[in-house]
Every structure is written in C-alpha cells, then in structure tokens.
Amino acid sequence: MHTLAQLRAGELSGITRLDLSCGLTEFPREIFELADTLEILNLSGNELSSLPDDLHRLTRLRVLFCSDNHFTELPACLGQCAALTMIGFKANRIVEVPGAALPPLLRWLILTDNRIDTLPTELGERPYLQKLMLSGNCLQALPESLRDCHRLELLRISVNQFSELPQWLLSLPSLTWLAYAGNPLETEADAAALEATPLIDWSALRLEQKLGEGASGVISRANWQHADGSLKPVAVKLYKGEMTSDGSPLHEMNACITAGLHPNLIRVEGRITAHPDGQQGLVMQLIDPSFRNLAGLPSLASCSRDVYADDLRFTADVALRIAKGIASAAEHLHAQGITHGDLYGHNILLNERGDCLLGDFGGASFHATTDTAQTRALQRIEVRAFGVLLGELLARIDSGLSAERRLHWEALERCCCQADVRARPGFSEVLRELENL
Structure with a gap:
C-alpha cells in the first residue's frame, strides 16, 4: 500500500x-503526475463519492478499483477513459449506472453489493464484455441488449429480485459460469436435507490453525470431541455475513449440505450450532495435506481464465482421472438440482494420483430436478466450464497420450464448448466419452 505522503513527495514517479x-x-490531483505510466489504480477503502471529470487524462489507465467507498452513481467520467477495461465498485451505495459511464473497451465490471435496480442499454453495446x-x-431484469454480448463468460446476479431468467441469457454462446442464487426465481434448497444434517455444538469443537480464508469464510483445522471423549480431526468453515462477488455465504452453506455424499465432493459432517456470536458454520472432512489446488485464481490479465503453474504437467492417465472425477461430481450435483x-x-483439490475434490460452492444455485428446457440449458452452461477445464488439462499432458486419444480428447472439448448451448452433451454423455478415452 502506498501513502499520500509518498505521492505528494514525487516518490512514486x-x-x-x-x-x-x-x-x-x-x-x-497529484495522481495525474503519474499519467505517463499508471495502468492500475486502486482507491478502495476510502470515503470517495466522486471522481474528477478529467480522469481521462490517465491515458494508460486499464484497471480501476473503487470498492468500499461512498459513491451513489457510477461516475460518467469513466466512459471517457479510452484504455479502461476493468472497473470495480463493490460495496458502495450506487443507485444509478449511466450509460455514459461505460468505457468502450469494458471487459470486466464489478458492481456487487450496491442498490442498483436498472442497468443501461449501453451495457450490451460493449462487445468485449467478459465478466x-x-x-x-x-x-x-437485465437489459435485453446483453443478448449481443457474445463474449460474456461469467455472470453473477445472485441476491437480486429476478423472478425469471430470460431465454436469450441461456442461449449466450460463451456463458460459462452463472450464479443466480437468492432470487425469487430460484428453486428452494432441499429442506429435508437441511433438516437431516447433524447439528454439532460449538462447545464440542477445538479450533487449531487456520487452513485458509476466502471471500465467504474462514476454514480452520479443528478437533471434534464426541460424546465418548474421542477426538476426530475435522475442518471447520465459519461463514462471513457480508455479500461476496458470488452471492450470499449462507446460500453457499445450504448448497454444500444439499449436495450430499459423493467421492469427489468434500463431505459435510454437520452444521454448527450455539456459536457464541451466532455465526453460521459447517464441520467438514479434513482433507489430506497431500492435496493441493489444481490452479490459481484468474489474474487481471487472464480475466476469466485460471492461472496454472508453469511447470505443472500430468500423464494422460492422471489427467483423465481428474476429468472423470469432476465430471462425475458435476453429474451428481445436477441430479440434486444444483x-x-x-x-x-482453482476450486479443485488433487493429489499426485489424480484423486480430486470439487469445492467452493459460493457460486452454486438451485434448479428444478425435472428435465425441462431451462434445466438442460443451465446444466449445459456448466458443461462449457468443464470443456474449458478439459482444454487446460490437455495442454499439460506430457506423456501417455497417443495421437488417436488426443484427437478424441480435443473432439470432446469442442463438443462441450460449442456455441449452441442445447447441442452440448450432458454430464452422463461426457462420462461415457471419457470412458472411451
């Protein structure tokens, strides 16, 4: 983090x-002295409510973060910033989004946790919009002009007031990651599954070291003391209360519970009760330390694509084992209406053998378990995400893949990612094709 004193002293030139x-x-105003080089400007966590009309003087500015401020309107001056591609105004008080505020090269727009009830038609006139x-x-509602955003891959509309999803949305050729939980349109979580989940009293848990922290909560290693005095090592996830970019952490918790048991999902042991601060949480299986994340989060440059370690390589059999495990988990989730x-x-944990677990249900949504046109479209959108993963795995196979198997793998990837959403296979068919590999 830089300081205002450094800026005013000219130390940041x-x-x-x-x-x-x-x-x-x-x-x-001293920021304008950096105009010849400044590409990323992060002013999050301040008390700003406006930006200067001449912001476009920052001719190299590509990324602007102004989250956790006091804006009530997305500043119109942003639209004059010719190089600006990413805008983040999360957790402000924004009500108005003028069309003039959207720069021509807009690729990534974050307006999570505001007070917006309408969006301008101009949003759909930004051909590079991806996230x-x-x-x-x-x-x-969404502006119907978004039907022309054929590059849009990730859309988060959880916790709004949508009573239906427009048909054109489910036909967007590149839409890959969609979250819509917490809207009136969403099918409810399985109440029976929620009620059947064991309750674990907070007093029976002894937290040890923190294992990780994400947008929705903190995961810690813990010991769970049973009634007979025996201890079981577990992981405890305590959910945060605030809105995340994906949606509500409590919707995530419900999805984790409703998902049920599957060898490629992290097992839920129970739901925490009687936390002294009323915090919600889950007790889950403790993952063996040999497991690691398959990839890192997308970067500012990669936008909607994960970042992989340069030296990550697999044999064909290990890559295939990963693909089968994730396809099987996704098939199971879809059968549960998730x-x-x-x-x-970045949400897949794996070990050297290719044993894998699909985690992080922050973007999960519920749909009907009956076979309808909408259900199939929602599921086929997720199949495209699997197709992207197939391509990423294929690019990292360094042995054991014959020319014939490579062609088969590439054909399955293309089939999963084809522009016609409803022509994509379901996960049952995907699994049959993977068996043929």
Whole structure:
C-alpha cells in the first residue's frame, strides 16, 4: 500500500500501479503526475463519492478499483477513459449506472453489493464484455441488449429480485459460469436435507490453525470431541455475513449440505450450532495435506481464465482421472438440482494420483430436478466450464497420450464448448466419452 505522503513527495514517479487507502474524501490531483505510466489504480477503502471529470487524462489507465467507498452513481467520467477495461465498485451505495459511464473497451465490471435496480442499454453495446458481477443489488431484469454480448463468460446476479431468467441469457454462446442464487426465481434448497444434517455444538469443537480464508469464510483445522471423549480431526468453515462477488455465504452453506455424499465432493459432517456470536458454520472432512489446488485464481490479465503453474504437467492417465472425477461430481450435483456455478481449476483439490475434490460452492444455485428446457440449458452452461477445464488439462499432458486419444480428447472439448448451448452433451454423455478415452 502506498501513502499520500509518498505521492505528494514525487516518490512514486514511474509506477504502473498505485494503491491508496487512507480515508480519502477527494481524488488527489497529484495522481495525474503519474499519467505517463499508471495502468492500475486502486482507491478502495476510502470515503470517495466522486471522481474528477478529467480522469481521462490517465491515458494508460486499464484497471480501476473503487470498492468500499461512498459513491451513489457510477461516475460518467469513466466512459471517457479510452484504455479502461476493468472497473470495480463493490460495496458502495450506487443507485444509478449511466450509460455514459461505460468505457468502450469494458471487459470486466464489478458492481456487487450496491442498490442498483436498472442497468443501461449501453451495457450490451460493449462487445468485449467478459465478466459481469452484479450480486447483491435490486435488479429485476437485465437489459435485453446483453443478448449481443457474445463474449460474456461469467455472470453473477445472485441476491437480486429476478423472478425469471430470460431465454436469450441461456442461449449466450460463451456463458460459462452463472450464479443466480437468492432470487425469487430460484428453486428452494432441499429442506429435508437441511433438516437431516447433524447439528454439532460449538462447545464440542477445538479450533487449531487456520487452513485458509476466502471471500465467504474462514476454514480452520479443528478437533471434534464426541460424546465418548474421542477426538476426530475435522475442518471447520465459519461463514462471513457480508455479500461476496458470488452471492450470499449462507446460500453457499445450504448448497454444500444439499449436495450430499459423493467421492469427489468434500463431505459435510454437520452444521454448527450455539456459536457464541451466532455465526453460521459447517464441520467438514479434513482433507489430506497431500492435496493441493489444481490452479490459481484468474489474474487481471487472464480475466476469466485460471492461472496454472508453469511447470505443472500430468500423464494422460492422471489427467483423465481428474476429468472423470469432476465430471462425475458435476453429474451428481445436477441430479440434486444444483449447478456449481464456479467449476474452475482453482476450486479443485488433487493429489499426485489424480484423486480430486470439487469445492467452493459460493457460486452454486438451485434448479428444478425435472428435465425441462431451462434445466438442460443451465446444466449445459456448466458443461462449457468443464470443456474449458478439459482444454487446460490437455495442454499439460506430457506423456501417455497417443495421437488417436488426443484427437478424441480435443473432439470432446469442442463438443462441450460449442456455441449452441442445447447441442452440448450432458454430464452422463461426457462420462461415457471419457470412458472411451
């Protein structure tokens, strides 16, 4: 994090990224002195409510973060920033989104956790739009112009006021990761599954070291003391209360429970009760430390694609084992009326043998378990996510793949990613094709 004193003293000359979080109420004009080099500007965590009309003087500015401020309107000056591709205004007080505020090269827009009830037609006139994050607003509809956004891959509209999903949305050729939980349109979680989940008293848990922390909560290693005094090592996830880019953490918890048992899903042992602060949480199986994440989160540059380690390589058999495990888990989820919504390498844990677990249900949504046109479309959108994963695995196979098997693998990838959503296979068919590999 930089300081205002450094900026005013001229110590930051030549930098490409500036991070300022120091209670700012006005935009520091000294930032314009960095115009020749500044590409990423992060002003999150301040008290700003406006930006200067001449912001376009930052001619190299590609990325702007202004989350956790006091904006009530997305500033119209953003639309004049010719190089700006990514905008993040999460957790403000935004009600208005003027069409003029959307720059021509817009690729990634984050407006999570605001008060927006309508979006401008101009949003669908941004041909490079790839990621759109709108969870936690008051939206009842999307602008129909979005049907022309053929590059849109990730859409988050959880916790709004949608009573239906438009048919054109389910036909977008590139839509891959969709989250819509917490809207009136959503099918309810399986109440029987929620009620049948064992309750585990907080007093029976002894937390040890923290294992990880994400947008929705904190995971810690713990010991669970049974009635007979025996201890069982477990993982405890305590959910945060605030809105995430995917949606509500409590919807995530319900999806984890409803998912049920599957060898490629992390097992839920029970739901925490009697936490002293009323915090919600789950007790889950403790994953063997030999498991690691398949990939890292997407970067600012990769946008909607995971970042893989340069030296990551698999044999064909290990890659195939991963593919089968994730396809089987997805087939199981769809049978329970759940789309994962975030089927990505960074949400997959695996070991050297290719044993794998699909985790993080933050983007999960519920749909009808009956076979309808909408259900099939929602499931086939997720099949495209699996097709992307197939391509990423294939690119990292370094042995054991014959020319014939490679052609078969590539054909399955193309089939899963084809533009015609309803022509894509379901996961049952995908699994049969993987067996042929």
